[in-house]
Amino acid sequence: MRRYILLFAAAAMIVAGCNPAVIDGGDDNFKELRLSTKAAEYIQKGNDFSLSFMEKINEAEEGSYVISPLSLQYLLGMILNGAKGQTADEICEVLGYGAGETGSVNEYCKSMLTQLPKLDDKTTLKIANAIMVAKRGDLLASYKNTVANYYEAYVESVDFSNTSLALSKINGWCNRNTNGLIPKILDDLSPQTYAVLMNALYFKSKWVKTFDKAATAEEPFISKPGEKIKQKMMKKEEQFAYASNNVFRAVRLPYGNGSFSMIVALPQEGNTVSDVIASLNKTGWKSLAGSMSSRQVQLWLPKFESKFEADLTEMLSKLGMPTAFGPIADFSAMTKEFVCIDMIKQKAIIKVDEEGSEAAAVSIGVIKNTSVGFDPEGTVIFHADHPFLYFITENSSGAILFAGRYNGK
Secondary structure, eight states: OOEEEEEOOOOOOSSSSSOOOOOOSSSSOOOOOOOHHHHHHHHHHHHHHHHHHOOOOOOOOOOOOOOOHHHHHHHHHHHHTOHHHHHHHHHHHHHTTTOHHHHHHHHHHHHHHHHHGGSSEEEEEEEEEEEEEEESSOOOOOHHHHHHHHHHHHOEEOOOSSSSHHHHHHHHHHHHTTTTSSEEEEEEEETTTEEEEEEEEEEEEEEOOOOOOOEEEEEEEETTTEEEEEEEEEEEEEEEEEEESEEEEEEEEEETTTEEEEEEEEEETTTTTHHHHHTTTHHHHHHHHOEEEEEEEEEEEOEEEEEEEOHHHHHHHHHHHGGGGTOOOTTTTTOOOOOEEEEEEEEEEEEESSEEEEEEEEEEEEEEEEEOOOOTTTEEEEEESSOOEEEEEEEETEEEEEEEEEOOO
């Protein structure tokens, strides 16, 4: 049975504006999100969606990947505000929201958008939303007001018949809002494109205690059963928050002022990444933080970079929102024209080294016109020397923002 490591990067990746904040200096005090009871429920529902999203990607991909569930949630939130009837109900079902809760969802998204960037002055967090709409068409004023008020979405008219100019605007926006990590999201566009909705997330932070670069050394990494490759392993031994159960072991590495962290989860012997994801679904993720306690850990963690992009159209349709992609889609809260979703795509990247982590993701929705093992008393040995998954979340709420798998290649 294949052994894996599950890595959860717990950090918030959300910022408004284009200019990254300064990492050095700032407030050292830990801060928590202030959430209403309803917003806290949406965090849990969002995490359930995140794990379902990751489960589908994990089934489809054999290699390393990185995704941002939160980026996709923000994109789907903007799309939801333009939908009505069965189209809206299916999107709500996929996201875990109740029918008719769009207003409450918007308040939650605005609260997160406002608070997350301010939690840690030592962490750069950026979130941006935008809509490029065809010059021949027009968004309803009510829709434009909603996405502006709750998602701070930038709206611009674009001539999609001029493909090169339209792509330049779309890809340029992605490049600016990911600090250059994702310079391009689309290679082509149909002249029938009505609108392109976009979300971008960017994160950069230093570890509270950085790794000693002199200690980094090449070590064996079991990329799959019977196959070993060499990986640069960062090494340190100190006190970490640690947890263990029958399925996996986990360790938390804090960033900045402690508001965000990375959690690395290593499957126990005989378990796989899929087993870990299944164990974290529903209550597992929520209970993980509460089960951690301080332990002395000898930690080895790969120094790595991972990139991934995927067309999520089929996956989202199978998850339960097929109507949005077909001819009977109802987006009459967005426009008077007959439109449906042509494609939903995400591209993401993460870099992890001795200093800290940097990550970015872009999610886009293209809208088109339609025709009608350790010693419990001693030091824990935690060597990330075989494939692992990772998540980036905010600590006080546990909201999952980025996730992925790394297999050494």
